[in-house]
Amino acid sequence: MMNNQENIETNNQTQKLAAPSKYFDLWNEVKKVIHTDSRRCLYHEREIWWCYLGINIGHEEDGKGMQSTRPVMIVKGFSREMCLTVPLTTSTKMSPYHVSIGFLGGKMSYAIASQVRLIDSKRLITRLGYADKASYEFTKKAIRDVLG
16 A cells, blocks of 8 residues: 655655645646647737646646646747747736736636746647737736846
8 A cells, every 4th residue: 555655765865755646647648749749839929828838846837627728828929939928817816926917718817927937839729819918018017027
C-alpha cells in the first residue's frame, strides 16, 4: 500500500514531499501531441484565445479540464511562433494585478497580470474575440506595474 508521503534524499538531506495531486503525466502526453503539431495560428495583439496552458507548479495558473486549457489575451507578438500572453479567469479578487476585461462567454472576466507568460503559438487553439482597447491598455499597464 502506498503512503501519501515519500522520502527523497537530496544532498544528504531527507525531505518529505506530498504525493502529487495534479495529473502531470497526462499533461505531458497532451504536450507531446501539441509539440509535434505543425499547425501555427496567426494571432494579433488584443485577441483572446483558448490556449493549452497546461498543469503547472504551485500557484502558477493552470489550464482547466482534461486538456488543461484556459482563455488568454495576447499582449504582444514577437514572431509567428512566440507571443506574450496573460491568462484570464472569472474569479473575482481585489488586487491591482487582477484586471477586469469585461464579459467573455457571458461571464465577467479578469486578466491575471501577475501571471504574464511567454508561449509558443502552437498552444493557441481557438480565437474567441478581442479585448476592447481600454481593457487592453489597462492590462498592459498592470503588467508593467508587476514588472516594476
